[in-house]
Amino acid sequence: MKNATQDVRVERRHATTPADEYNERNGPQKFLSSNEISTIEPFTFMGLPSLRYLYLNHNKIRSLESNTFVNMSKLYRLYLHTNEISTIEPFSFTNLPSLRYIHLYGNNISHIEEHAFGNLTSLSTLDLTGNQLNCDCSIFPFWSWLIKRSSIGTSSKCSNGTLVTSLQPAVLETCHPDNCPQCFNGGKCGAMGYELICDCIGQWTGTFCQGTM
Incomplete structure (x- = not known):
């Protein structure tokens, strides 16, 4: 079986060496921060079902493709902040029943595709601080997903500073796919x-x- 980092494209000009660590309190962790990673192939981490904490922050990741994070049943916290992510594709996060925290602040996210976050049943915090989402009709799937999951704490804002969760249904009703x-x-x-x-x-x-x- 391939090592879980083999399909992560890394350019190490000024990078630190990835380190794996087991913490008695937090469980298995994988550190891939500050490695100038630009691309993550689908299913890269699927062979790590026991992983609890995954650090991918401070890289150069530009997008999250479908099946980037899939079948990681124990994953609890995911750090993706301070990258260059602009788009999150459908089903980027799939079958992650234990995932509670996703840190995506400090990216360039403008568009989140329908079904990007799937059915994350345990998610409590989705940190999108510092991203400027396009709040036209393309925001409707993400807005609908958030409205149905009011227990999720999020700071996601439109490019004009409006909180996504404060967008009025009357404004977005024309954006329903049925129309x-x-x-x-x-x-x-x-x-x-x-x-x-x-x-x-x-x-x-x-x-x-x-x-x-």
């Missing part, structure tokens, strides 16, 4: 402000992508 127009010729439903429109491709244009240029 997506029927798009033709390969067009897809997309957000423009607080309105859902057809995003056309190729030569197609018009409200429903039925006209040509």
